[in-house]
Amino acid sequence: MAAIKKPVDDAGSPPAPRFEGAERHLIQPWPYAGAIGNEARTPIETGDGIYITDADGRRLIDGPAGMWCVNLGHRREELARVMADQAMELSYNTPWYTMSDPSAELARRLAAHAPGDLEHVFFTTGGSSAVETALRFMQFINNVRGRPDKKLILSRGGAYHGSTYLSASLNGRPRDRDWMDGADDLVVKLSCPDPFRRPAGMTIEAFTDFLVDEFRATVERVGAERIGAFVAEPVQASGGVIVPPPGYLPRIRNLCRDNDILYVSDEVVTAFGRLGEVFASGDVFGIEPDMITFAKGVTSGYFPLGGVMISARLTEELRRSNHPQAMFGHGYTFSSHPIGCAVALKNLDLLEGGVLEHARTVAPYFQEQLKTLEDLALVGEVRGAGLMACVECVADRESKNPLALDNAVGKRIDAHCHELGLLVRPLINMCVMSPPLIITRDQIDDMVAILREGISRTMDDLRREGLWQG
Template sequence: MPDTHAVLFQKATQDAKDHLIQPWPSAGSIGAEARGMLNAGEGIYVHDDKGRKLIDGPAGMWCTNVGHRNQALADAMKDQALELSYNSPWYTSNEPSAELARRIAGHAPGDLNHVFFTTGGSTAVESALRFAQFYNNVRGLEGKKKIICRDGGYHGSTYLSASLNGSQRSRNWMDFADGMMIRLSCPDPFRRPKGQSLEAFSDQLVKEFADAVAEHGAENIAAFVGEPIMASGGVIVPPEGYFKSIREICAENDILFIVDEVVTAFGRLGHVFASEACFDVVPDIITFAKGVTSGYFPLGGMVVSDRLLSGLRASNHPEAMYAHGLTYSSHPIGCAVALKNLDILEDGLLDYAREITPYFHEKLKALETLELVGEVRGMGLMACIECVADRDSHNPIRLDTEVGVRIDRHCQELGLLLRPLVHMCVMSPPLVITRPQIDTMAGILHEGISRTMRDLRAEGLWNG
C-alpha cells in the first residue's frame, strides 16, 4: 500500500501548483508553484515532506518565539473560540482585547499607554502611517505628510508600508507612494567606508538625517519610521547612539518617531519591547506583531503615546474621525492567545532569552573562520551570516541561484532550516532553544557553508 503521508503530500503539492498563489511569486511561476511542505512541528523543530526533522532556524518568520506545539497556546485558542469566536470591533468590544491592551501598555516605555490592534505587521505599520496623517490633518498641518525611511528597511506589503521598504529586489515591478518618502542611507556598519570609525559613521548618518530635515522642511515631514534592528535587511545593528540621536532630532522638529518592533518585540531581544531597554529611546508609536502570539494567530498592533491622543482630544475638531479599522481588529481569539503567550514570556522565558544570547552569538561568531563568511552579526536571538567574495572589499557573492539558497539547501539535508537572503543567511530560532541545540545548529551551518564553498570552487565560481 502507498504511504498515506506521501500520498497526502503529493496531493497537496499538486493542489498548490493548480490553485495556490504563493507570497512574493515570480511572474514565470505565479499560480503554478509548490514550495516545500511542512506537516508538523514541536519545540524548535519542524518536519517536512521528505520525512526530515529540521531545526526551525528562522522561527517561522521571526515569530514562533515560544516554539511549536505549545499546549497552553493551543488550549487558549480553543477555549476562547468556544467562549466568543468573534465580535465586530465597530460596535462592540471583548474582554481579552481590553486586558491585552492594558498588559501591553504596562510593558511599553514612557507614556505609550494606548493600543490599536491589527492583523499583522504590515497592517500595524499602515495604521501608524495613517494615524500620522490623521494627527497632522486634525492639527491643521495638512502639508506635513512626508515620511523618512531608510535603504535596507522592510516594513510590510500594504501600499504605504511597502512604500517604506528599501530593497531594490522588491521595488522593480511594483508601484509605491514614492513621492511621500524621503529615503536615507542604510545604517550598516559592515558597509561603512574602509577605515572609518563607528563614531564617525554614526555622525555621518545623523548629519544626513538632519540635512534631510533642513532640505525638505520640518513643516513637511510627518514621521520617521525605522526598525531598531533591520531584520529582513540582514539583521543590521546600527552604531551605538545612532537611534537616540535620530530620536532627538525628531523631537526638536515635531516629527513623529515611529519604531517598527514587529520583529524585535515580544522576546526576540529578551524584552517585551526593545526600544528603551536596548536602544535608550522612547518612541511616539511602536508597531508590533509576529511574536505577540508566537505566530499561533494573526495579530499585530501599534502602541500610541498619551501625548498624541491628548492632543487630538484637545483639538478644535472633536468630529474628526480616524476612519481606519479592520474586520479582525481586537480579535478575541488572537488576543486570548497573546495573553497566554505573554504569560509564558513573563514567566521566565524573557530572562532565559537574555541568558542564552551570549552563547548563541559565541557559537555563530566562530563561523567567521570560514573564508566565505565576511561577518556574523546580530543581537538577542537574531543573527545574520553575510557571505562575501573577498574580505578586503566586502564584495557580496550573488550567483546564479544565490549563495544563501545554496547554503540553505545543504543545511536542510543536514537538519536545519534557515532563511536565505541573497548572499546572507538569517537565524532567529525559537527562544526555547537550548545550548546543545545551538551547538547542533552551529555545526550544521559550518558544514553547510563548507560544502557550499567546495561547490563554488568546483564550479569555478569562487576562488576564495
C-alpha cells in the same frame, strides 16, 4: 470478488496527488512571474518545540522560527488550549461598536511594558497593517492639527516595513521595488545604518556622525513642516539583521523631537523576546518613540495579530483639539480579535514566566557560537543582537563584495543545511537565523555545526563550478 474502489472526492473524482493543489492553484508570497501559480514549496507537516518535520519525514531545526515569529516554539499546548477555549467562549465580536475582555486586558498589559507614555494600543491583523495604521494615524493627527502638508515619511536603505501599499513604499531592500509600485511621492530615503558597509577608513563614531548629519541635512532640505514621521526598525531584520552603531537611535530620536517629527519604532520583529524584552525600544536602545508597531511574536505566530502602541500625548492632543467631530476612519474587521488577544495574553504569561529570562541568558552564547563561523573564507561578517543574527557571505572579505556570479549563495547553503537538519532563511548572499526563544545551548551547538557544514559544502560547490576561488 468485488473490485476495490478508488477513493473519490466530493465531486466524484479521484483525489488529486498530494500537494498538487499547490502547484495548480496556490499562489505563494513573493513569487517570480515565471512560476506564479505553478510552484510548490517545501511542505512542512508538523512542528514540535524548535523543530519542524517536512513531508519526507526529515526533522529540521526551525532556524528562522517560521518568519521571526514562533518565539515560544511549536506545539505549545497552553496556546492551543487557549485558542480553543476562547473560540467556544466568544469566537468574534465586531470592534466597531462592541469590545471583548481579552482585548481590553491585553491593551492594559502591553501598556505596562511599553516605554514612556505609550499607553494606548490599536490592534491590527499583522505587521503590515500595523505600520499602515501608524502612518494613517500620523496623517490623521496632522490633518486635525491643521498641517495638511506635514505628511512625508523618512525611511532608510535596507528597511523592510511590510507588503501593503503604503508600508511597502518604505522598503529599502534590494529588489523589493524592482517591479512594484509605491507611494514614492510620500517617502524620503536615508542611508542604511550598516556599520559593516560604512565607507572605507571611516570609524564607527564617524559613521554615526555621518548618519546623524545626513538626517539633519535632509530635514533642512525637505523642510520639517513637510515631514510627518520617521519609521525605523531598532534592528533592520529582513535587511540582514543590521544593528545600528551605538548612540545612533537616541540621537535620531532627539532630532525627531526637535523637529516635531513622529518617531515610529517598527518592532514587528524585535518585540516579544527576540531581544530579551517585551519591547526593545526603551529597554534595549533607550528610546521612547511616539509609536511602536508590533506583530509576529505577540502570539508566537499561533494567530494573526498586530498593533500600534500610541503615545498618550498624541491622544490627549486629539481630545483637546478644536475638531472633536474629526473621525479616524480606519479599522479592520479583525481588529482586537478575541481569540488573537486571548492567545497573546497567554503568550505574555509564558514570556514573563521565564522565557524572557531564558532568552537573555542564552543570547550571548548564540551570538558567540555563530561568530565562530567567521573563520570560513566565504563568510564576511556574522552580526546580530539577542536571538537574531545574520551570516553574510562575500566573494572577498577585504573588498566586502557580494558574490557577483552567484547571488543565490544563501539558497545553496539553505539546501545543504536542509539535508543536514536545519532550515535557514536565505536572503541573496545572507543567511538569517532567529530560532525560537526556547532554544538550548546544546541545540545552538547543533544549529551552528550544521550551518558550518552547509557553508563548507557550498564553498566546495562554488570552487568546483569555477564561481569562486576563495
